[in-house]
Amino acid sequence: MNRRDALLTVVAGAALLATAPLTSAAAQDWPSHPVKIIVGFAPGSSADQLARLVAEGLTASLKQRFVVEYRQGNSGSIAASFTARATPDGYTLMIGGSGPHITIPTLHPDIGYDPMKDFTHVAMIAGDSYVLAANPTLGVHDIAGLIKLAKARSAPLTSSSPGPGSLGQMLLEEFKRKAGIDITHVPAPDSGLMEVLGNHINMTLTVPLTAGEQIKAGKVVGLAMSSRMRNPAYPNIATFTEQGFPEITGATWFWLTAPKNLPPAVAEQLNRDVRRSLQLPKARAYFAQHALLSEDLDLAGTTAFVGNELAHWSALAKRVGMRAQ
Numbered sequence: 001m002n003r004r005d006a007l008l009t010v011v012a013g014a015a016l017l018a019t020a021p022l023t024s025a026a027a028q029d030w031p032s033h034p035v036k037i038i039v040g041f042a043p044g045s046s047a048d049q050l051a052r053l054v055a056e057g058l059t060a061s062l063k064q065r066f067v068v069e070y071r072q073g074n075s076g077s078i079a080a081s082f083t084a085r086a087t088p089d090g091y092t093l094m095i096g097g098s099g100p101h102i103t104i105p106t107l108h109p110d111i112g113y114d115p116m117k118d119f120t121h122v123a124m125i126a127g128d129s130y131v132l133a134a135n136p137t138l139g140v141h142d143i144a145g146l147i148k149l150a151k152a153r154s155a156p157l158t159s160s161s162p163g164p165g166s167l168g169q170m171l172l173e174e175f176k177r178k179a180g181i182d183i184t185h186v187p188a189p190d191s192g193l194m195e196v197l198g199n200h201i202n203m204t205l206t207v208p209l210t211a212g213e214q215i216k217a218g219k220v221v222g223l224a225m226s227s228r229m230r231n232p233a234y235p236n237i238a239t240f241t242e243q244g245f246p247e248i249t250g251a252t253w254f255w256l257t258a259p260k261n262l263p264p265a266v267a268e269q270l271n272r273d274v275r276r277s278l279q280l281p282k283a284r285a286y287f288a289q290h291a292l293l294s295e296d297l298d299l300a301g302t303t304a305f306v307g308n309e310l311a312h313w314s315a316l317a318k319r320v321g322m323r324a325q
Contacts, residue, residue, distance in 0.1 A: 034065040038094040040079030047095045057277025076100030084118040088259040090266040096257035106314045120262035123274035127251040127293035129227035133211045133220040134203035143243040150181035160192025160204040168205045173320035233291035
């Protein structure tokens with residue numbers, strides 16, 4: 001081997017080591033320095049709040065700092081792209097979720113990462129079901145009343161959602177199809193809640209974390225929930241299933257994820273500690289306050305859950321003709 005070939009071999013070996021997972025010995029020492037949790041959304045968002053909750057729990061249990069870092073934009077896909085290419089050493093994690101790992105890859109298959117193959121999905125964190133919330137001036141209080149009104153009107157009703165191509169819009173389009181009514185989707189900031197309150201849009205299909213306080217104050221009317229069972233925080237709002245639409249179920253979920261090839265020992269440790277931290281009183285109080293859903297799953301269960309969500313929403317997007325916008 002000449003000097004040039006030897007140099008190329010050294011460079012190639014260094015590049016391989018830079019992307020290789022931790023050795024067994026190194027994994028046993030993990031974490032020896034601060035760990036980043038990447039958030040793909042703005043400070044104060046649901047993903048950010050959950051990241052801080054998880055970071056606090058992991059910092060306490062693993063005696064090492066877990067710090068939140070923002071790489072926001074494009075529904076979380078910027079953060080997902082960064083995480084997918086990070087070294088799988090346990091020091092770069094991400095708050096995965098329905099935006100970067102479900103809707104974006106479904107509507108933009110050329111996004112540059114595979115939501116399953118390029119990640120190690122580590123532990124479930126929380127879910128938030130959807131609620132159809134209407135302006136009180138519509139004079140309806142349930143799905144039957146809404147359908148009757150929509151069919152009696154000459155102009156279509158209007159509804160917003162968390163955004164074009166969102167899970168909320170997918171559910172809205174499926175509801176329209178099943179109910180045989182016309183509702184015009186109107187994109188607006190923050191699920192269009194302010195526009196609904198101002199009676200510029202008739203309703204919005206959004207999450208309780210966004211509309212819950214306005215529902216409790218009587219400023220908007222909750223017509224239906226997309227959860228499988230009634231949400232204990234909103235016992236008077238019947239589910240879509242109870243009102244004859246079992247197809248309108250689903251929630252937006254968040255989980256902890258990492259690059260593919262995360263060392264199994266690190267993945268198992270994170271899974272155990274996240275699950276344990278979410279059972280602590282502070283976390284349980286946060287879940288109750290915001291009416292969040294939870295799934296206590298091991299590593300295999302978490303991966304299967306994310307895969308099932310991807311299959312479910314991809315099929316729904318195809319069924320309602322949802323395309324990239």
